[in-house]
């Protein structure tokens with residue numbers, strides 16, 4: 001369940017620091033701020049679905065109106081609240097301003113009644129035993145006003161020396177404080193439950209409270225009476241809460257029982273469904289197994305048949321291959337023989353051509369030789385003819401010379417017979 005945690009208190013009491021501790025980190029600004037409050041308007045943060053509201057205090061006169069609006073706004077956010085007032089004692093005494101603040105808020109939102117908590121914060125270590133001892137007396141003064149329903153949920157929180165006047169310092173939440181916050185009663189608040197916070201008489205209420213507190217302190221008998229009556233009220237509140245708690249537990253147990261019965265019925269139904277499904281599944285499984293077996297048998301038969309076909313085909317192929325190889329072998333041999341034959345005929349033709357060429361060459365040489373011989377004979381003949389001509393020329397010349405020297409006497413020369421050649 002989402003919870004609205006709302007801390008209300010006067011400036012500087014440590015609300016922002018405490019909210020940070022509750023949320024586990026520095027979400028809100030905290031610090032030493034003399035004069036007026038550091039938180040001056042409603043500040044909201046959420047963690048894990050829970051909402052945390054930091055509100056300003058009403059004691060700051062200048063910002064009181066703004067603070068009242070902020071508190072009212074936080075109360076009107078609708079939901080389940082844990083409302084905790086944070087106060088500080090002044091010299092061990094309740095501050096009239098703190099009482100006035102609680103009174104103003106409880107008056108504006110009556111539905112809260114006594115379902116709220118009070119943390120007496122920053123109690124110095126030295127004063128702790130005394131404060132715890134006189135807690136009843138402190139409560140008697142705190143809830144002095146009869147119009148203010150007293151709460152039994154009051155917690156004393158010691159002062160942390162590490163936080164003294166520090167700014168934005170984170171402090172771990174102590175187990176005691178956590179337990180107290182968890183124990184504070186919750187309250188459902190609707191916006192319609194919240195009236196305007198009336199701050200007109202704030203100072204007057206505070207002054208009146210101060211006077212009454214002083215008077216009460218002086219009148220021991222009255223104080224005791226107040227304490228006794230409050231003790232009774234606290235006891236009643238605790239009894240009421242216990243009763244409520246017991247009723248809530250009983251309601252929860254009844255709801256749980258109902259839920260358990262519903263769940264049991266659901267489980268039974270589911271078990272039946274499961275058994276039915278299981279039976280169906282087993283039946284289907286068996287059918288499936290049978291089908292699978294048949295399928296496997298068929299597959300086995302198919303496989304064998306296939307293997308047989310493959311074997312036959314392989315055999316056929318092997319035979320075909322052998323036949324083809326043989327044919328190829330023969331073809332190759334025939335081709336080789338043919339090539340050999342062709343080669344031989346080529347060589348023969350070549351040889352014949354060679355012989356023919358040699359014969360032609362020889363004949364040509366013989367022809368040349370004969371021609372040469374004829375030529376030489378002709379040259380020799382011509383040489384001889386030339387020599388003879390030369391001889392004849394020389395003879396003619398000699399004869400001419402001889403004729404010039406001794407001209408021949410005319411002689412009668414017989415006429416040669418026809419066909420004789422003159423020399």
Ligand SMILES: Nc1nc2c(ncn2[C@@H]2O[C@H](COP(=O)(O)OP(=O)(O)OP(=O)(O)O)[C@@H](O)[C@H]2O)c(=O)[nH]1
Nearest residue numbers: 012014015016017030031032037038039160165166
């Ligand atoms: N010693 C000590 N100082 C504390 C404690 N808690 C808060 N402080 C200091 O008190 C001062 C005021 O604290 P806040 O958390 O800012 O108080 P507040 O109530 O948010 O104040 P406003 O926002 O001004 O109204 C800071 O310097 C805190 O460090 C505490 O437990 N011990």
Ligand SMILES: [Mg+2]
Nearest residue numbers: 016029038039
């Ligand atoms: Mg603050």
